[in-house]
Amino acid sequence: MGTKDRSMSAARAKTQVPANTRAQWGTLSRSQIVAAATKAVKGGGYASMTIRSLAAQIGVSPMSLYRYVRDKDDLLDEVVDALLEEVWRPAASEDEWRAWIAEAADNLRRFLVREPAALRVYLVHPVVSKAALERMEAMLGVLGQAGLDNEAALSAYGAIHTYTIGFAAFEASRSRSVGSEPLAGDLAGRLASFSSPRQFGEGLGYLLDGISQAAENCAGRFSNASNASNASNASNAGQR
Amino acid sequence: MGTKDRSMSAARAKTQVPANTRAQWGTLSRSQIVAAATKAVKGGGYASMTIRSLAAQIGVSPMSLYRYVRDKDDLLDEVVDALLEEVWRPAASEDEWRAWIAEAADNLRRFLVREPAALRVYLVHPVVSKAALERMEAMLGVLGQAGLDNEAALSAYGAIHTYTIGFAAFEASRSRSVGSEPLAGDLAGRLASFSSPRQFGEGLGYLLDGISQAAENCAGRFSNASNASNASNASNAGQR
DNA sequence: CCAGACACGCGTACGTGTACGCAAGATGTG
DNA sequence: CACATCTTGCGTACACGTACGCGTGTCTGG
Structure with missing residues (x-):
């Protein structure tokens, strides 16, 4: 312009x-x-x-x-794409697929929680903007390099993606409603623990553990390299 | 009345x-x-x-x-609680924890997708209605029985829950926007595969695999039953 | 039995997104 | 230059959720 x-x-x-x-x-x-x-x-x-x-x-x-x-959502799509572009990339090396994936997921999660407009966009329809597609391709690449075949990588990506968005939605919704209802006893604490960044990492850890197994199965008899983890680093998936 | x-x-x-x-x-x-x-x-x-x-x-x-x-959301909360009450319970036996959990998750997913009002409620704030709490307690119970200690069960429940909601949101958003944008090539197919019930099961499978491992670690020296699936998972995976 | 307090239904009004179509500027064609 | 057509900015109007406060119906204490 x-x-x-x-x-x-x-x-x-x-x-x-x-x-x-x-x-x-x-x-x-x-x-x-x-x-x-x-x-x-x-x-x-x-x-x-x-x-x-x-x-x-x-x-x-x-x-x-x-x-x-077309309408307000159409506008937001483009706005959110611009914002996402600036923040999605992990700093970790792509060789450490687990750390890289965890960081990418966490970057998206933080973005969605910080920016309600973005969460709205991600909830209202699948995001296929430029930055989002770049991100997807990058993740699929790293997943493939981790030993997953195309189909498995797609499936793993989908699982990680929906988990991330679901978590962000939950986290945002919780922070939105603090102070509304008193909420008896341990329940408040339980909910709080559900939406901590730590819990995000743990849930993601479960997912990545399962995906690791799938990767091993994919690799089958091939002794595929790319296995920069699998032993003893399931912990600390990606917490801030 | x-x-x-x-x-x-x-x-x-x-x-x-x-x-x-x-x-x-x-x-x-x-x-x-x-x-x-x-x-x-x-x-x-x-x-x-x-x-x-x-x-x-x-x-x-x-x-x-x-x-x-109080407002429309307040009203919807109660409506959705009534609807949820009728549909959340799995048919599987609680003894087969994996099948039971999977069915519970799928019941919620189908409910959320079928009933946009419910999805909205689940996205706008944590749901703590009567039926939702019953469901949570039941799931925690089954998870505990699967070998997870309290903390791990909570963490696993949170992961499953946010995954389920995230998936439902994605699935609903996708079905909402079919026919809008033409969406080039394989992309449409990829998105479709992300939101198939089959993909839900696969992602959940990853999660449950990871949780199984956690259960084994929890049980520690106790030889706990509860392993109704997966295979070929050697060591590794310390979570916490 | 009556006055004050309270519960309840509702009229009005505001800010929101946006459908519909008009009119004024720009551009093309004789 | 006259006229047709296309582009673009906008006025009006609608349905939505809901804040605010009024008037009327019911109940309670004296």
């Missing part, structure tokens, strides 16, 4: 002009809207990002946005 | 009287509202159950409901 003037009109309610002037021709573009939405989500957060406020921010009428955006 | 007359006024817009009459005193009660909402959700589905339509159905003004219900 070009370096247009912008000419300032934000909010458009408090201008000298009666404020009835419609915006210049060609002011809007999808990328500009996405950019504004991304900024709004980063500051302020998802809850405060309404179509109306976004339009006001840009200096345009709410309905104008719908020329470039 | 008594056997009051009801006197018919449903919709209240098309009565002989100018329709300005307010409803009788004491018509409303929480349980009646919940019952009406449950019926509305069973037929028609969640999407069509709006506060306004529900109120019309009962023959009362929308705002009247709020005397008995």
